[in-house]
Amino acid sequence: MEKQGHSEMESILPESHSYIKLLTINRELLVTHIHNTQCLVDNLRENDYFSAEDAEIVGACPTQPDKVRKILDLVQSKGEEISEFFLYVLQQLTDAYVDLVPWLLQIGFSPSKLIQSKAVVNTDPVSRYTQKLRHQLGRDSKFILCYAQKEELLLEETYTDTIVELVGFGNESLGSLDSLACLLDHSTGVLNEQGETIFVFGDAGVGKSMLLQRLQSLWATGQLDAGLKFFFHFRCRMFSCFKESDTLSLQDLLFKHYCYPEQDPEEVFAFLLRFPHTALFTFDGLDELHSDFDLSRVPNTSSPWEPAHPLVLLANLLSGTLLKGAAKLLTARTGIEIPRQLLRKKVLLRGFSLSHLQAFTRRMFPDRALQHRVLEQLEANPNLCSLCAVPLFCWIIFRCFQHFHSTVDSFLQLPTFTVTLTDVFLLLTEVHLNRTQPTSLVQRNTRSQAEAYQAHLATLRSLGQVAHWGMEKNLFVFSQEEVQASDMQEGDLQLGFLRAVPELGLEGDQQSYEFFHITLQAFFTSFFLVVDDKVSTSELLRFFQEWAPPGEAAATSCSPHFLPFQCLGDSGLAREDPFRNKDHFQFTSLFLCGLLSKAKQKLLRHLVPAATLKRKRKALWAHLFASLRAHMKNLPRTQYEGFKQVQAMPTFIWMLRCIYETQSEKVGQLAARGICANYLKLTYCNAYSADCSALSFVLHHFRKRLALDLDNNNLNDYGVRELQPCFSRLTIIRLSVNQITDSGVKVLYEELTKYKIVTYLGLYNNQITDVGATYVARILDECKGLTHLKLGKNKITSEGGKCLALAVKNSKSIFEVGMWGNSIGDEGATAFAEALRNHPSLTNLSLAFNGISTEGGKSLAQALRQNSSLRIFWLTKNELNDEVAESLAEMLEVNQTLKHLWLIQNQITAKGIAQLADALQKNTGVMEICVNGNLINPEEAKVFEGEKRIVCF
Known part of the structure; x- marks a missing residue:
């Protein structure tokens, strides 16, 4: 025998393959690391190696180590086969005997075919709990619970991917995620290695809850990281159901209020504490957390056994004070921020791109002829298609038209007129109300929308009363008593607006309810405020108070609400914008504008006295104008290259949405008059294509020329089409990072060449190919005043590059061209070389990261011998x-006008750099040549220390 290793996990292996000897030699190792004896006894009995008497003898032992010793004594006394089977059980049940995995690998245990044919029963508590969790999550995630109640929509048949983007601390894009599994990948998008929380955010309806439901489904079916043994899903709004005095331990939160282990909960919890990295926690909707309990004054708790308020447990889980190392995924709506020290990753959901929308259409309309008709009609109505960029609104629109297609007419006709979000929710409500109407093939339901609303006015009032009560208190879950207090009938609950809360245990055995989405609660809140005659104008405007300037808001606001980030250790965070983080209030205000618009008076006159309607409309419009003026007055302004630039905030987008919802040209004119700037900067406002409809509704009344910066939003091609009314005013157009394809660029070409006033066109980091590049080239040809063109990080190859280069060559106005991150190669570079020769105006040019090698590089160098305009290359x-x-x-040696030459990260050696340094002896114009990241080491770089214009490191 030979001694191997230096630790208790290393063993003495016998020369012969005697499993009895192996157990003898490693007896104390096994006694130390086997904690689950029952699983061994169960398997030994199941395979007739142990008798009932043997099991009783083991069970009579007073301590766990004694039980292990007795099992070993009995196993070794019964021979080699049972000893081998004993090792086989340890090998197969890794959850139960995790500490012995390295030892089994070290000894190279390989069971015989006879032993492999034996059945191993997994009665390990951890494994059984994992199976129970998988079953529960598989059941809960099978159907789309968050959107539908009466229809059983299978997640697998309906779920469609959306744009999922990794972002930095400042929400700058770090690239898209290829799959949901990449959310948990430790190699991509990590902002802070010490952070515990993956933070997923996006606007209401973009699919945050659906993403979590999809993750649950993937884990339940074993398609996520195999190392994850636990998956705990909580919705933050449920924590509001706990009383301020409630306390419980982490174990109780996980087991009693989520999923209880069928056996040995202490052993399961001990495994979780010991191996936290095997657990994934998801917390949905931080913005829906509400409490009057000020957690900023509560000390942290690091003990998993010490009782604390559930919100304290939540905060300490997210920070890693509890279960450090476990994966935690938190969602919230746009505007919520959490402290940087908590963040591991930030992930932004942007909703449907055009390709995602097409995929969702195929899922919702499997019939090819119908599918083709829907896509055709969406293409004909960019306004409607823009709304469909938000998955929730798209689902509502498609479900409504499915309903009408099946019950009214065999021909599905999407509207060709302008559709507002209020129209969509009115239609949704009508569809749900008509569920109670009998239908047959002989007699169709032909009642109008007004008749449907009239017939169910009592129901709608009751729903509105519940919604309004919750909205005032920032609550989204309602008890049975609260629902009954609104005089709601049992039949009303079957309409599908409210659904039973899936979580159990938080309110005992009492049933709780919630609206199927927060936007629907906002809609019914605004409906209640409009139709209830007892609602005063001050109560009507309650949620508009959030738009008031900070001082005014403080004087008129209701009692302060709990801010969810206080519990995350950032209680000193100032709320610069009082309207942030409360888009349930914003949606309520938006629906108010829609319901009180002139277009909806025909419907409402059957539901509300004319005098009441007039009074409320007058109060709303007066307050809307005052809010808009106050907001515009307080926006930061700067002078920018002759423009008066205003940095608009996301609140401005919400105001535009409300103005658009009115569909009043007079309101649009007044709003345009209030914009006292000619450069609107709306970057990082999370604007969607539908917001371009709202923007155009106002800006087409703006009589002066205008600069518009919409970089880093989610506009896509439909957004570009919705901007058409503005192009006659726009001189600067920045649309970088917006999912724009060749189709959107074609629209730009058609519009910009009509007016020929554009000077700056920014299309960096979109999805433009050579086809789009030809349209851009034509814009450059026809718009003689275009000075700046940004086309970096698209999908342009040599063909598109040659086309653009020719347009640049012919332009007498172009000042700057950015082509970074395309693939024009040597052919494209040679074409740009031709453009550079004797060019009169081109001053800045970027051809970085374009696959240019020797031939292209030499062509550019030779062309620059005949160029006196370029300053930065x-x-x-x-x-x-x-x-x-x-x-x-x-x-x-020839060109004395070039100032900056960047050659970073190429394949130049010290020899090439020496030639560049020598050339500088004859050149007084160049200010810097950057060559860092090339094939030169620090020792070689020392040679060039005397030439300060050569930057090596």
């Missing part, structure tokens, strides 16, 4: 070598 991240460096050096 970026060639970073290409494949330029010493041969190109030599050509550039020769060029520098």
